[in-house]
Amino acid sequence: MADQINEPLIKLKHVTKRFSEADRERTILDDVTLNMGPGEFTVLLGKSGSGKSTLLNLIGGIDSPSSGDIFVRGQAINQMTDRDRTLFRRNHVGFVFQAFNLIPTLTALENVMLPLELGSTKTGHRERALAMMDRVDIVARAAAFPDHLSGGEQQRVAIARALVSDPLVVLADEPTGNLDSDTGAKVIALLDSLTRQAGKNLVMVTHNGEVATLADRAYTLKDGKFSVLT
Numbered sequence: 001m002a003d004q005i006n007e008p009l010i011k012l013k014h015v016t017k018r019f020s021e022a023d024r025e026r027t028i029l030d031d032v033t034l035n036m037g038p039g040e041f042t043v044l045l046g047k048s049g050s051g052k053s054t055l056l057n058l059i060g061g062i063d064s065p066s067s068g069d070i071f072v073r074g075q076a077i078n079q080m081t082d083r084d085r086t087l088f089r090r091n092h093v094g095f096v097f098q099a100f101n102l103i104p105t106l107t108a109l110e111n112v113m114l115p116l117e118l119g120s121t122k123t124g125h126r127e128r129a130l131a132m133m134d135r136v137d138i139v140a141r142a143a144a145f146p147d148h149l150s151g152g153e154q155q156r157v158a159i160a161r162a163l164v165s166d167p168l169v170v171l172a173d174e175p176t177g178n179l180d181s182d183t184g185a186k187v188i189a190l191l192d193s194l195t196r197q198a199g200k201n202l203v204m205v206t207h208n209g210e211v212a213t214l215a216d217r218a219y220t221l222k223d224g225k226f227s228v229l230t
């Protein structure tokens with residue numbers, strides 16, 4: 001499909017997500033319609049349990065909506081087969097998590113190489129991973145295992161891993177939740193500069209209301225509905 005430059009890169013159309021629990025169904029996202037343009041930095045705020053991670057999982061194709069459509073780059077990811085959705089996610093989506101989620105038995109470099117090893121290119125993985133680690137200033141720790149790295153260093157490795165495949169969409173779920181405020185601010189600045197300037201979308205869930213001032217758009221999620229903050 002041709003690039004749809006004038007189309008929003010991420011488009012949620014009447015998206016509803018329900019979870020069944022014992023004898024009842026709970027509506028977590030209630031008829032959500034949102035557009036995110038190419039290169040936009042979007043912040044999602046909301047209380048614990050409001051459905052922020054659920055929304056990221058839908059955009060990233062980890063979970064499917066109960067109804068409605070989610071378009072990423074003009075493609076309805078919820079209508080893809082599981083196999084196609086997995087491939088789409090590998091090629092176009094990078095995830096950054098609060099708990100870093102690095103594999104403890106792999107070095108920092110091996111963690112960053114992992115998405116490339118799962119992808120379709122066969123060569124140059126090491127060089128690409130090292131180049132990405134250089135951009136987030138963690139290349140000096142390439143041989144270290146995660147448990148020898150500080151929280152901020154682990155998150156920089158995780159950012160390199162999320163970005164090494166050059167994804168269009170970067171989803172960050174409370175990426176500074178386990179960091180002190182100075183380190184957290186650096187991580188946010190790094191994510192912002194590596195995404196927005198490259199025309200990628202950054203969707204970040206955070207408890208830090210100040211981050212909203214850096215974003216192009218900020219929303220609050222409450223009772224399954226989004227309201228625009230900025």
Ligand SMILES: Nc1ncnc2c1ncn2[C@@H]1O[C@H](COP(=O)(O)OP(=O)(O)O)[C@@H](O)[C@H]1O
Pocket residue numbers: 019020021028046047048049050051052053054055
């Ligand atoms: N797989 C699931 N099955 C049932 N309930 C779920 C599932 N995933 C999330 N939930 C529920 O949906 C609500 C929203 O969860 P979540 O998106 O993780 O919230 P947040 O990230 O805003 O803290 C919570 O009440 C949670 O318990």
Ligand SMILES: [Mg+2]
Pocket residue numbers: 052053054173
């Ligand atoms: Mg969450």
